[in-house]
Amino acid sequence: MTRPLCCTSLLSAIAVYAVPVLMSLPANAAGETNLLRNPSFEDGMSDSGAPAGWDLYGALDERRALSLVDAPDAGNKALLLADGHPGEELGIVQQVAAGPNTPYLAGVSVKAVEDASPRGAYIQLRFLPSGEYVQRPLIPGLGDHYQRVEVGAVAPEGTQEAVLYLYTHREPVPQVIIDNVSLAAVSELPAVMALSSAPEVPELEILKPLYLETVLVNEGTAAGVIVAPAAYAGQAAAVNAAIKACTGTELPVVSDDAVGLPFDQNIVAIGNRSTNRFIGLLYERYYTILDLRYPGPGGYVVRTLHNPVGGGHNVVFLGGSDAAGVQKAAAAFSKRISETPRAPALTLPWLMEIELGEGIVVPTDLRQFETWEASAGYGSIGYFGWNSISKRMAMYYMTGDPFHAREAIRLAFPGEQAKAEIDEIDGERIENKDAPLSGPYHYNAHLMILFWDLIEESPVFTDDERLRVTRAFAHQLDHPGIRAAYTGPYAATPSQVGSRHGQRTSIAMYCLGRYFAKDYDDPLWPVCEQNGANQFSSLHEHAWVSGENDNLFWYDTAIAPIFTYMLLTGDRVPLENGVAAQLLRGLEILASGQDRDWALQYASLGFLHKAAYLTQDGRWLTYRNRTGVDTSVFRLGQSYWPEERLEPVPPTDMAGAWRINPMPEPMWQWRNNGFPLEESFLFMSYRNRTDATGDFILLDGFNGASRNPYHTFTILALRLDGVTLLEGYLNQLRIRADGLTEKTIAMNAALRHHRVLGQTAIAVGEVPDMPYTDWRRALVHREGRYSVIIDELTPRTDTRNLEVQLLWETKGGNWTADPQRPNQMRLDRAIEASTPRIPVVCTASDVDILRDGPEATMQWFGPARAGVKQYFVSLVTGIPAESSPEVACLRLADNAAVFLAPEPTLVTAGTYEGVDAEFAVLSSEHFYGRGVHQLAVPGQSPVFKSEEPMDLDWDLAAGEMVFAFADDAAQTPETRPAPAPEPTLPALRAWLTACVEQARARAAQSAQAAAPAAEEALPALPVTAAKLGDAAIVDLVAAPDEAGTRLYAAEGQTVHALSPDGGALATFQTDGLIRMLRWWPEPQLLLAGCADEKVIAFDRDGNRKWVFVSEMDPAVYRAAKTYWFKSEPGHEGIHGLYSGAFIDDKPMAFAGSACTLEILDETGQLVRRMPQFWGKVSVMKLIPGPNGSHTLLAARRFNDGNTLGIINSVSLDPDRRGYDSVPEGHTYVPGWSAMNREHIFFEDFDGDGENELMSEVNGVWNRVTVWRPDGTAEYDASFGPGKSIPYVNMRDIDIGVLTGDGVPDIAVATVDRLVVALTGACERLWSRRLPFVPTTLCCITPAGGDSPWIVIGGEGGSVTVLDAAGQPVREARLPATPTKILALFGEHAVVFGTNDGHIATCAMVLGHD
DSSP: OOOOOSOOOOOTTSOEEEEEEOOOSOSOTTOOOOOOSSTTSTTOBOTTSSBTTOEEEEOOBTTEEEEEEEOSSTTOEEEEEEEOOTTOOEEEEEEEEOOTTOEEEEEEEEEEOTTOOOTTEEEEEEEETTOOEEEEEOOOOSTTOOEEEEEEEEOOTTOOEEEEEEEEOSSOOOEEEEEEEEEEEOSSOOGGGGOOSSOOOOOOOSOOOOOOOEEEEETTEEOEEEEOOGGGHHHHHHHHHHHHHHHSOOOOEEOTTSOOSSOSSEEEEESOTTTOHHHHHHHHTTSOOOSSSSSOTTOEEEEEEOOSSSSSOOEEEEEOSSHHHHHHHHHHHHHHHHTSOOOSOEEEOOOEEEEOOTTOOOOOSGGGOEETTOBTTTBTSSTTTOOHHHHHHHHHHHHOOHHHHHHHHHHHSOOHHHHHHHHHHTGGGBSOTTSTTTOBOGGGOHHHHHHHHHHTTOTTSOHHHHHHHHHHHHGGGGSHHHHTTOOOSSOOOOSSBOOHHHHHHHHHHHHHHHHHHHHSOOTHHHHHHHHHHHTTGGGGTOOOBOTTTTOGGGHHHHHHHHHHHHHHHOOOHHHHTSHHHHHHHHHHHHOOSOTTOGGGTTOOHHHHHHHHHHHTOTHHHHHHHHHTOOOSSOEESOOOOOOTTOOOOOOGGGTTSEEEEEOOHHHHHHHTOSSOGGGBEEEEEEESSSSTTSOEEEEEOBOOOSSSOOOSSOEEEEEETTEEEEESTTOSEEEEETTBOOSSOOOBOEEEEEEEETTEEEEEEEEEEETTEEEEEEEEEETTTEEEEEEEEEESSOEEEEEEEEEEEOSSSOEEEETTEEEEEEESSOBOSSSOEEEEEEESSOOEEEEOBSEEEEEEEEEEOTTOOEEEEEEEEEEETTTOOOOEEEEEETTEEEEESSSEEEEEEEEETTEEEEEEEEESSEEEEEEEEEEOOTTSOOSEEEEEEEEEEEETTTTEEEEEETTOTTOOOEEEEOOOOTTHHHHHHHHHHHHHHHHHHHHHHHHHHHSOOOOOOOOBOOEEEEEOOSSOEEEEEEEEETTEEEEEEEETTEEEEEOTTOOEEEEEEOSSOEEEEEEETTTTEEEEEETTSEEEEEOTTSOEEEEEEOOOOHHHHHHTOGGGSTTSTTTOSOOEEEEEEOGGGOEEEEEEEEEEEEEEOTTSOEEEEEEEEEEEEEEEEEEEOGGGOEEEEEEEESOSSSOEEEEETTTOOSOOEEOOOOOTTSOOOOOSSOEEOSOOEEEOSSSSSSOEEEEEEEESEEEEEEEOTTSOEEEEEEEEEOOOTTSOSEEEEEEEOOSSSSSOEEEEEETTTEEEEEOTTSOEEEEEEOSSOEEEEEEEOOBTOSSOEEEEEEGGGEEEEEOTTSOEEEEEEOSSOEEEEEEETTTTEEEEEETTSEEEEEEOBSSOO
8 A cells, every 4th residue: 555645745736625624424415425435434343453444554553553432323433543652653544446637525524532632643635646645634623523624636637546544643642533434526626625825815896794783573573582690680671671662572581691602683681791691702702892891880881783693693782880880771772762663673773872981081192092901011002902993993982982983994094194193103013004904913913803893884984985994804814914824724733832923813813714704705714714713722732832932021922812812712622621721820930929020011901801710810810910000091992800709819829839830742842852751841930928028039941042042941030038139041051162062052951850848949950961061050049048059060071171151140230249259249239128138149169250240250261071070059149238247158179168148058069078968058057958868067976867868958946857758759848846966056066167267278279279370471563553533443444555555444424544554644524423334446436334324435535426325125114113124223324335246247335224235336326225124234245146146145233033135136036044054963043133143254164166155153142154155054163152132242253274274264252252263164273261352353474474373352452463373472452442453464464443543553573573
């Protein structure tokens, strides 16, 4: 039997379709002959283990099984397909005769297996001999229901047979129940199957039926029903009395739980969403806004809702937010009925009668409209769901003021004035300003069509306007931001729920499809509705939400759409299976208990109210109160305001234990981190109180590689007794050797142990694939006192130059080094709390404080041997600001340290004297130990001893011990009285005091041994310096001159023309600050790119030849992302200049600016303007293109992703991107607006006779990569983590032949005071540590030399020159820190520009002067 292709792609030669069909059994409703044998499995099983008439696909074993089970109909059977083997496949297959050019339809009914996933099971229809096929996943019905899954195809020419497979793929382990399989030749395929993956939007010619009339009594017969809870029996009776008085007929009155959705008659509904269950059902699907806040105290609404669920049936709402309002609504409606002429029929017109509640103030300025989607971070600007049009629609719906309806129409079809208003108020929230209804931003789309559905029938609109609006909405499907959610007539269940972008797009698609599917007969719209909902279907199985890829500040916005989805669709499975609870628990884990909590910064009122409603848990009202968002004002939309019985309550279950957000199993499988599932986690936290007054620790378990700094097992927050000591992604460890990391990059941490024991909270994480080492970090937190951090490193290789950086980040001030204690830092201010405290960090190692400020770095540098553990013990505490007691942290032995905090405290890892434990913290008052075997004061009998390793928390002062077996994580700790023996405490104090003195003596010896020996001074380079101005030199370029070389230096608004030795030749002015210069050799022009959008061309002597004024490409404006515009501060002006032969081999100049590239001819005329999404086009390089063309590579600063734009001189396609990959076997670290380029080189880096492209990548991850011209990564060297852009970690880079083989090598200067030399294949040659932070570097061969020197300038004006082997040979001192460097090869000189306006020239000559 032919093997099915494990692929969901479709072959272009065949028309193939698939669609899910919700239908009752059996299949083949059209009556075609079923070509299959035993299609319903009633004939039993064959000897092969497959059903009779079928062949077995794959094999049966202890993990793969086929079995018959009872089907819903008595005596019928179905087949259970259970594949538990991730490495194999399983299925059944049947082959039948078939003919060419004939439509064939195959189908199967699929039901879920409880507690099992269907993912990975497929139906495939294949034609032979061509092998062409169509395949789709088997998605079961909800609950115990079957769902029909059908695939259809027209058999290609030459077809002789058709093969039907029902089978599983490798890796997933699905289980499904299947029945009633069919395969038939049909006259035509169902219309829905004709939909392509990119269908045309149907042009609507006729407006849908509006059902403007609501018939309650027809010819003396009730044609409707009153739905009212018992509480409104009086109002129902009054309404009925009015109806009877008018018509002589009463309407039936039923309870609010007697009618559901859909309904089949007209309904009068009394109450609001909290008091009337039927109104609540409509409310959840956004068919009304009646709730406890709208229409407000004593206010009322009488309004009609037209055909909400199809069938032509309407609802009349008689509603209010309280009993008084409902009474008014019933009275107003009864009065209207009483004024109707008496007749045996009662037909109501469209109704909207609104009286807002007492004290409600409605704003008139659109900018002041508040919404229930407001959050502390976004306010009510529109995130999420809103824009000017939906706000106007909502305001009309909620107030009845027709002005807002007319404004909605004016904005929907805007003239120039309306476009200007949309541009100013909405920005990106309406992307297509010419067609706002068709082109909203996906974040802000869905409420427009929901509110249009509520107001469309209003007489304020004409039929022509209604049709025009409807047509415009239909074309949302053409808008890329919405169309992204369209996946065709049948789509697989996604493995995960996407980011907030994907979720909001899907909500918009669902609402679009729902609106049109109800009233417009086209198969496209139900598919849109289904596609939108399908994006959330994985929630039926697990809680993998890719969310914001570790952007935890947006976690709330990454789960909020899920609650909107559940309410709009009625899907409660995620609530019932615990997935919703797990997602909400994740937010609680992040929330620190503070008012204006960062974790709740973007949590909207509506989201928190929905969470409270669905969970019926008042804690979400507590979190709402902590956002600080005002709930008293009039707001648009649905409030989901809680009932009185639901009051704010503190989340007490969050305190006193570690709370962990586990990694969902499918995510764990995808990341393949090598850890057990139970040790894989997203993030976790501990707190001892529910508010902000106590301790709080937040740890991160994986690197999502998005907008954050590189991190693994970082301490995101550490609060002590109400004082936040650490906060941010940089509280972690970084490791390099010789400035480099390895090709495999750690992206996950394993949670090896966690527990709360008495006064101590402990967490142990491990990152086994850190560079050159395995890293294990233990955090031992003593409640209210301090945290001890024990970092254990186990090197995997020998190295002489292991570099360990301990990073500490805070948001409360700046870390400052303690001049008396080189291993200690204090914050520069006290943090206010009940007792103001000053945060302190110290490390018991000989570290240098490399950088201070809010993000500080301690660095240790030294040798390491494979397998020999190294320990770094750090103390984090907060000392009272008034007393400021001594804090010290001292190494006592390789595996022991002692600190004063302020009492002497011993920290051990392994066995040290009388302490035998995995790790332990011991003071005279308290002992904590993990895996303890023994505790003894030297010279005394043990006070604790155990054969089994124990976890102990012993309050020595109080005489109480809490303990548990170390190997039993599930054990509940026990507490027992345990007074210390009388002689123990004095002896312990004496021992600890002796430990302090011993550690101090060791520190003094270490300091003496580490004192640097006097170094012989290097020969000094001659420096010729001249002051050009007061501003920094921003660029230096050289141009050939009759005298040799002429220099041009840019400073402020001045270009200085100079001789090579810095002598002044001329100056000329620009109109704005200069950003960069470019010498254009073909037309002999000097180009100056300026911050005022001008490119000014000067001749050699400074005469202006032309001025070009840059403009942003219109496509950038249409994309509406104003934060990328030229108008955004820092984005204005020219950011890149380049020149060379391009279109038709003509010399051209390239000006880069905000998301725009402009190509100019020699006269300054625009040749081409094109968008470059997203970022400021800065660094450019021309390389050969195909067929003799040219290709411009363009790097962008402040970008989206770290790619190069690839613009070919023939195609001029602005959208191609590339040159960001890494070689096979290397880990790729992505990032959003986190990395950029400063240089692009194009040389033969491996000596194969063909040039390669080389560039450094700078930012949260730093590397040098060499790519082939086709963009394939060939070589790579990772320099490891760094600060995000615009910070420059890779300070400078240049190339030179250092090894003498004629192939360029690479020299890199880093912010960590290193120069690293690499071969062109990115293999390390050598590294050299500098005594200063470098800012500039270049390679130049000195006069009389045969190999390059590497010239490095740095902070403070220091200059060091290294030879090709990395040995220092010269030094110099400049007037200030260099900002630019330029090698003058012909003059054997290097020119520096400094940050104070100096030019300094250094001659490069062998020999001593």
